[in-house]
Amino acid sequence: MKAFTQHQGLVAPLDRANVDTDQIIPKQFLKSIKRTGFGPNLFDEWRYLDEGQPDQDSSQRPINTEFVLNYPRYQGASVLLAQENFGCGSSREHAPWALEEYGFRAIIAPSFADIFYNNSFKNGLLPIVLTAAEVNELFAQAEATEGYQLTIDLAAQTVTRPDGVQYSFEVDAFRKHCLLNGLDDIGLTLQDAEQIREFEVGYKNANPWLFGAL
Amino acid sequence: MAGKTLYDKLWEMHEVKRRDDGSSLIYIDRHILHEVTSPQAFAGLRLAKRKPWRIDSNIATPDHNVPTTKSERAGGIDAIIDKVSRIQVQTLDDNCDEYGILQFKMNDVRQGIVHVIGPEQGATLPGMTVVCGDSHTSTHGAFGALAHGIGTSEVEHVLATQCLVAKKMKNMQVRVEGQVPAGVTAKDIVLAVIGKIGTAGGNGHAVEFAGSAIRELSMEGRMTVCNMSIEAGARVGMVAVDQKTIDYVEGRPYSPKGADWHAAIESWKNLVSDADAHFDTIVEMRAEDIIPQVSWGTSPEMVLPVSANVPDPAQEADPVKRDSITRALKYMGLQANQAITDIKVDRVFIGSCTNSRIEDLRAAAEVARGRKVASNVIQAMVVPGSGLVKLQAEKEGLDKIFIDAGFEWREPGCSMCLAMNPDKLGSGEHCASTSNRNFEGRQGAGGRTHLVSPAMAAAAAVKGHFVDVRELLNEGA
Numbered sequence: 001m002k003a004f005t006q007h008q009g010l011v012a013p014l015d016r017a018n019v020d021t022d023q024i025i026p027k028q029f030l031k032s033i034k035r036t037g038f039g040p041n042l043f044d045e046w047r048y049l050d051e052g053q054p055d056q057d058s059s060q061r062p063i064n065t066e067f068v069l070n071y072p073r074y075q076g077a078s079v080l081l082a083q084e085n086f087g088c089g090s091s092r093e094h095a096p097w098a099l100e101e102y103g104f105r106a107i108i109a110p111s112f113a114d115i116f117y118n119n120s121f122k123n124g125l126l127p128i129v130l131t132a133a134e135v136n137e138l139f140a141q142a143e144a145t146e147g148y149q150l151t152i153d154l155a156a157q158t159v160t161r162p163d164g165v166q167y168s169f170e171v172d173a174f175r176k177h178c179l180l181n182g183l184d185d186i187g188l189t190l191q192d193a194e195q196i197r198e199f200e201v202g203y204k205n206a207n208p209w210l211f212g213a214l
Numbered sequence: 215m216a217g218k219t220l221y222d223k224l225w226e227m228h229e230v231k232r233r234d235d236g237s238s239l240i241y242i243d244r245h246i247l248h249e250v251t252s253p254q255a256f257a258g259l260r261l262a263k264r265k266p267w268r269i270d271s272n273i274a275t276p277d278h279n280v281p282t283t284k285s286e287r288a289g290g291i292d293a294i295i296d297k298v299s300r301i302q303v304q305t306l307d308d309n310c311d312e313y314g315i316l317q318f319k320m321n322d323v324r325q326g327i328v329h330v331i332g333p334e335q336g337a338t339l340p341g342m343t344v345v346c347g348d349s350h351t352s353t354h355g356a357f358g359a360l361a362h363g364i365g366t367s368e369v370e371h372v373l374a375t376q377c378l379v380a381k382k383m384k385n386m387q388v389r390v391e392g393q394v395p396a397g398v399t400a401k402d403i404v405l406a407v408i409g410k411i412g413t414a415g416g417n418g419h420a421v422e423f424a425g426s427a428i429r430e431l432s433m434e435g436r437m438t439v440c441n442m443s444i445e446a447g448a449r450v451g452m453v454a455v456d457q458k459t460i461d462y463v464e465g466r467p468y469s470p471k472g473a474d475w476h477a478a479i480e481s482w483k484n485l486v487s488d489a490d491a492h493f494d495t496i497v498e499m500r501a502e503d504i505i506p507q508v509s510w511g512t513s514p515e516m517v518l519p520v521s522a523n524v525p526d527p528a529q530e531a532d533p534v535k536r537d538s539i540t541r542a543l544k545y546m547g548l549q550a551n552q553a554i555t556d557i558k559v560d561r562v563f564i565g566s567c568t569n570s571r572i573e574d575l576r577a578a579a580e581v582a583r584g585r586k587v588a589s590n591v592i593q594a595m596v597v598p599g600s601g602l603v604k605l606q607a608e609k610e611g612l613d614k615i616f617i618d619a620g621f622e623w624r625e626p627g628c629s630m631c632l633a634m635n636p637d638k639l640g641s642g643e644h645c646a647s648t649s650n651r652n653f654e655g656r657q658g659a660g661g662r663t664h665l666v667s668p669a670m671a672a673a674a675a676v677k678g679h680f681v682d683v684r685e686l687l688n689e690g691a
């Protein structure tokens with residue numbers, strides 16, 4: 001997993017509430033065998049005018065020019081500004097996979113759905129909760145200013161605007177630690193590899209039949 | 215100090231470490247893989263240049279996507295018509311071959327639904343932790359194992375570390391005492407439990423099913439009950455070990471042998487809740503009160519005895535419930551107060567990890583014997599849970615009974631339980647199904663699922679509408 005320490009990036013505003021994971025990545029793409037390749041299908045139904053199929057070359061498809069992520073000024077955005085209850089619906093981990101692959105490193109919203117919030121941390125994507133008033137200020141500024149960028153500092157837990165105004169946000173200490181150090185859950189568990197091995201030896205002695213060859 | 219529950223014991227046996235944040239590392243004994251939720255986990259493993267921790271803990275089989283007709287199966291993987299399904303099945307093969315993981319391939323006679331083959335092979339044993347990227351992994355809890363479904367990141371986590379990060383849940387006991395009436399099965403028991411406690415009733419709990427009616431069930435029946443604990447909100451369902459458990463496990467291909475066997479059964483005898491164990495929640499039911507169940511709505515808790523009428527939203531005071539009843543009736547194409555026995559069925563599906571074992575097929579065949587599928591039923595299919603179940607059924611002549619009655623006799627797989635392969639409902643069609651989920655679109659877009667036991671499904675097939683199977687059983691006697 002990519003570590004997240006500081007990040008400065010272009011902001012794209014997605015001004016809709018209750019964006020669900022079906023909208024983030026529609027179900028026909030779940031038949032894929034990969035964890036990658038979802039970027040081109042992020043927000044598929046909104047981004048394209050035709051209906052997306054799993055094995056299509058999306059670069060050839062008709063683009064919905066009215067969808068905000070397709071505006072020329074938001075190309076290369078890495079910070080998504082969103083509204084309340086972002087990521088609700090199905091638990092599919094394909095949603096953070098798609099956002100991350102598209103190029104987003106952080107999402108700022110007044111609230112997130114639980115499972116999506118958890119899944120994001122597992123995939124190096126930082127969900128930031130600010131107050132509704134703060135988020136609305138950011139929407140106003142991002143829409144008014146072309147090339148609007150924000151600076152996010154995870155260690156300091158701050159979001160800094162171009163005019164120097166700073167907002168602070170909360171994040172669970174354990175998750176912060178993992179993300180700062182790029183430790184995915186597996187990396188973290190493997191820090192205890194020695195202890196797992198020791199456990200395994202004792203456990204095998206007590207229950208040898210559980211270690212029969214399959 | 216209060217004694218320990220079965221869940222407490224299983225948890226303690228497998229706790230490698232308690233972390234500062236209150237979560238624990240839990241050691242995993244058995245990891246079962248299928249083609250849909252594993253590919254990304256293998257890809258992640260490769261990307262991070264990690265190796266599986268313990269190959270011999272893993273066992274795999276393709277089930278969700280595999281076709282179930284003889285003709286499509288005969289040509290092997292290359293002949294799977296749906297290209298995306300073909301790639302998923304092929305990828306499981308490639309991953310298992312690369313890492314040396316034991317797999318029962320698509321046309322191996324031991325292939326079948328993940329939750330059928332584990333116990334059948336003795337790969338699921340009492341006292342194990344069993345996980346799989348599938349929510350119905352709770353099935354394996356019937357053996358006094360701690361078993362639950364996991365997500366794709368966790369599949370990768372288990373492959374790489376042989377552990378899961380988990381927090382201990384609360385203990386719930388569902389006690390069913392007494393004797394069920396004749397013709398009432400494990401499926402009816404668990405549907406009645408879900409109808410009583412609701413689909414969120416078991417949230418945050420590990421459920422132990424207990425009481426004389428549960429002890430009375432065969433291992434197949436206990437698996438059916440544990441299978442659906444997730445439909446009551448509980449990721450974990452369990453039944454304590456007894457002589458039936460041990461008899462079922464004995465002599466299976468991967469169950470312990472010789473001295474190991476004797477040591478194993480000694481330790482398994484401890485896999486019961488202590489008499490003075492504390493449960494956070496206890497639910498009690500009388501077996502005598504349970505009659506055959508039929509789900510009428512779009513959530514497993516929307517279930518009633520076959521003798522009942524579907525609800526009338528006008529009678530419901532709670533506006534949220536009223537609204538959900540109205541929406542469900544509309545989706546299901548039913549009238550308020552309509553008798554359940556007036557619901558006509560268009561298709562019948564006997565199969566899935568809930569009800570595709572030999573005992574299930576025997577129960578359905580008993581009803582189908584000498585009868586014919588009603589003319590209004592477009593299709594009635596029987597999909598055995600594994601190649602070995604199919605073989606056993608054929609040995610007993612059950613296939614012939616079904617075919618003579620007008621049922622299709624299929625190759626093993628998940629099939630119409632989730633309709634990821636070509637077996638699907640058409641929009642608006644009603645299906646008497648022995649599966650576990652009646653969500654909107656679960657068996658095909660617009661499809662209307664009614665959850666029932668295998669005997670009730672067979673009865674609906676021959677009558678063309680829902681009927682109390684006991685009427686047919688009496689008439690046949």
Ligand code: SF4
Nearest residue numbers: 350566567628631632
């Ligand atoms: S039979 Fe149905 S519920 Fe069971 S594993 Fe297959 S798809 Fe899932």
